[in-house]
Amino acid sequence: MGVxxxxxxxxxxxxxxxVKLIAVSKTKPVETILEAYKSGHKIxxxxxxxxxxxxxxELPKDIEWHMIGHMQSNKVKYxxxxxxxxxxxxxxxxxxxxxxxxxxxxxxxxxxxxxxIAKEETKFGLDLNETTEFxxxxxxxxxxxxxxxxxxxxxxxTENEDTIRPEFNELVHIFNQLKNTYFPKNDDFKExxxxxxxxxxxxxxxxxxxxxxxxxxxxxxxx
Ligand SMILES: *Cc1c(COP(=O)(O)O)cnc(C)c1O
Numbered sequence: 001m002g003v004x005x006x007x008x009x010x011x012x013x014x015x016x017x018x019v020k021l022i023a024v025s026k027t028k029p030v031e032t033i034l035e036a037y038k039s040g041h042k043i044x045x046x047x048x049x050x051x052x053x054x055x056x057x058e059l060p061k062d063i064e065w066h067m068i069g070h071m072q073s074n075k076v077k078y079x080x081x082x083x084x085x086x087x088x089x090x091x092x093x094x095x096x097x098x099x100x101x102x103x104x105x106x107x108x109x110x111x112x113x114x115x116x117i118a119k120e121e122t123k124f125g126l127d128l129n130e131t132t133e134f135x136x137x138x139x140x141x142x143x144x145x146x147x148x149x150x151x152x153x154x155x156x157x158t159e160n161e162d163t164i165r166p167e168f169n170e171l172v173h174i175f176n177q178l179k180n181t182y183f184p185k186n187d188d189f190k191e192x193x194x195x196x197x198x199x200x201x202x203x204x205x206x207x208x209x210x211x212x213x214x215x216x217x218x219x220x221x222x223x
Pocket of ligand 1: 024026069154195196197198212213
């Protein structure tokens, strides 16, 4: 089955209407993404700035590009003109840079705050204490060119559901706490981005509003 059929079938059978599919096209060539695009699906995710920019330039302009990987501050300027959502905001410093680049481009950039929910040391992410510290600050309140749309997280890389499920649950808990305390009147703060090919079912059961799926749609990646 081709990638276009794959996506159609996956959307129809696996993704509830209230959940957004981010098709993770990282490492895949533009030809493959164009094939996927024929399914009618228009939301794609990349984890490297250079690839995101190259693919944006070469592919149809109605594609919604999501930056799902770790971002270095000095590279924000390359995606700021067009990126639809930055999933991996893991520091206040990065958020301030995104705001500055949003201002230069005369737009508001949608962002998710990435939280560290996994057991592994290697995964990036904020913790709740440092986040509430900056959300309370006047400096944060004056950032007019970012729009915080919710939270993102990655579970531990394991097949053990008993590890994964509480981690996703913790992210939902963080979301609710932030929503109630800092964003009660902000209707845009509504997204919980969690779940990949191996654990999306659990993520959806736990309350994901966005899942980021790569290999299950496009096949395994060769790095
Ligand atoms: C690669 C990647 C995914 C998709 O991974 P698959 O296992 O191929 O579905 C999701 N989220 C992030 C942040 C990624 O880097």
